[in-house]
Amino acid sequence: MLEYPRWKYILVAAVLLLALVFALPNVFGEDPALQVAAKDHSAVTPAAEQQVESFLTAHGVRFEKGYIDQGRLMVRFASVPDQLAARDAVNGNEDFKNTYITAVSFAPRTPEVLRALGLKPMPLGLDLRGGLYLLYQVDVNSAVSQALEGYATDARRALTTANIHFKDVTVGAGGQADTIRIQLEPGADVTAARSALNQPLQGLGLTASSDSAGPVIEAAMTTAQVREREDYAIQQNITTLRNRVNELGVSEPIVQRQGVDRINVQLPGVQNSAEVKNILGRVATLEFRLEDTQHSALEAVQTGRVPLGSKLYTHTRIGRPILLKREVIATGDQLTSATSGQSQEGPAVNVRLDARAGENMLRTTKANLNRPMAVVLIEKRPETVEVDGKKVTHEVTDEDVINDATIRGVFSNNFQITGLQAGEARELALLLRAGSLATPLYPIEERAVGPSLGRDNIDKGVTALVVGMAAVFLFMALYYQVFGVVADLVLLANVVLLAALLSMVHQVLSLPGIAGILLTVGMAVDANVLIYERIREEIRKGVSPQAAIRAGFEKAFSAIADSNITTLIAGVVLWVLGTGPIRGFAAVLTFGIATSMFTSLMGSRALLTLMYGGRRKLARLAIG
């Protein structure tokens, strides 16, 4: 007699049942859909859904189903013409146009019951659905130096208040990017300076020394502070990129951090990167600074001597050289909004800052009424030059004074910039908004896949999968007869289980991923082969059929376990080190090992025991 514990039967049955449910959403396919998202990023309410749906019905647009997914309304259509008609209808309505961004996309045809359970099909990778992949490098070093500039401003203010004379406060002097160097006047009271600096430079490590020019205090950020600042910059960039991606009206975009200082952006369905990169890639930051009116900019240009504490800008958008104080009143990352509008004096830009910058602005405008304040736009771009026949890419910083205006009143975090032409106001608002991206980033990798190619890839992948699996199934059935059919069922269960696991973790399915599934089928055969060959060997030895089955499973176990571990090692390394589609392949490979171990060892044993276990007279096994 061949027996198998009842709890194992139950386990196998339960796992397979669950797997079926989780894998089920993958079989329904997709419908054309319209995604409707609120412009202000708020979640679409059921009331709004009703409104849009009755609007569509009133306009005679037929739709299949509308539902809210992650705060966005998805409306499915039976055909693409319906989908486009709906888009045009919604975009043609002024109210909708002002509140919503629409995007045409595809939505899974998952039945309501499954969706209510939170079950979703595996998302398709860009290589299967077409789209644009961008990898951005974030310039984290400049994020750190920006933070230090803030500290330096505070330090200058504290020293001035404490009446301690200093020559200059510089950031990143002597090649140390994470250090502020405070050069005091000879004979200045270092102890007093240190205590004055304690509060504004809290958290930084202070060291005092002296050189020929007088006493020096250096303040350095700790590694943890540097990392924190870098993380902040990346997070802020991700948020900004997400907002801008939303402006593009792309459905299911992905914006995620990759590694230490990179962000990858995946935009399904987008083809031409020009428009996208204009919106996403405007790499800029802003600085609001006072003009140095005590010195002459022209004189500085002629003599080449720039007064301490000021910086000279020679070629500017405002058409004249200008001297600006080094103190930064507000930066781009403190800018919360910049919109163009109208004022009594014509076109204007309405600017809103965050509270901290507002305080600074209040203090500055109080003390500097009727003095000019300027906005500097700092753009970074990579430039490649040839040095000794080798290409070297380095970063070029373009600084441009985009606006200078007289402070006409005391204001804090909410003010207008006026005296502009209509086009200028719009452009300035855009530039200001673009400057709210705190840390420069530039694209270092870009991959675009056309939608037809994506379709082609998925067709080829699925054909290879179906043909490959069919060939394996046929071959197994021929070679091992009834046992081969059992192996085929087990392999099928394995694919279902694998699809269920991948859907559960929302693993993006790429073409290498499909290849991985097929490869898993090929390798999952191995465990069955090991077991069946053992059973055959036992039968050759003259062991009874049922004992042969038992011995086959038991003796093959160590070989199965050992051989799977070796593949697991390769899979895990790929998973950890790989990116994009390769990672998808690794995920499939790794999960596939787990599922194939389970199905071959437990599933097929349960099935075979069920088939042969109870028979009293079993002369031979149909194992080929």
Next chain:
Amino acid sequence: MEFFSHQTNYPFMATRKVWYTLSALLMIVSLGSFFLRGVNLAIDFTGGVSAEASFPQAANVDRVRASLTAAGFRDPSVQNFGSSRDIAIRLPPDPKQTGATIRAQLETALRGIDPGAQVLQLDVVGPQVGNELKVSAIEALGFTLFGIFLYIAFRFHTWRLSLGAILAVLHDPILVLGFFAITQMSFDLAVVAAILAVIGYSLNDTVVVFDRIRERFEGNRRSPPDVVLDQSINQTLSRTIMTKVVTSIVVVALLFLGGPVLKGFSAALLIGIIAGTYSSIYISSAIALDCGLTAEHVFPTVKKAALDHLP
């Protein structure tokens, strides 16, 4: 159905000099072409631009090349890809240009030849990304081999088996590299993934054979090692062949039906699987034998009692 109707009894050990020579020759050819010709690294590793375009009619590769050169692209490489209407274009890295401008220029140049030409895919990889991917690919290979060495050392208590497994495992990726050096097929990230999978699969076979060697030694401590090794390989032979035939079926399906994207990947897998099957049958055990493997190494006498309980 069975590949081998009777239990086979091939003299693998007695003929091992022949197989060593064959392997040595293949490895010399592979390494030679690898170092002389190198592999045709894809833009994943070199950085640069890779584009796929399709024409309504058969594309004239020479005309496309001439027209791209005229459009100001330096050393464009143009090849047919998939069908006669599809072409693959590759350009060296040029950080001054972005994907958008390259696409615009490409489309203008191609539409000058045929207004129906379409750019289907455009990849732009910056040089630093390429370098990093190269480094991480080498790291991945290194970590995988290291992990597997640790595993072997832990699993087979004697260095004789470990060395056999390690040499057999190194043998296979070298042959794959050789194949890519000789054919100059594009060597991309997916090929690296395939090589890692090959390392895993190849060891898989070796481990199954070694598992059987351990089992045979346990039962026949007095049998001469070469007989035990021959028996072990012969007894696992039908499994080795069967599994590899099935895996090859799916890989061949990928190779012919999976489209151009998976070509390099499936080719690497196929070569790797063939090499892996060969090395685990002919090489790994033979090396252990030449290192003087005996039953005593696998089952030291003192430990026998404790090991009896293992399956």
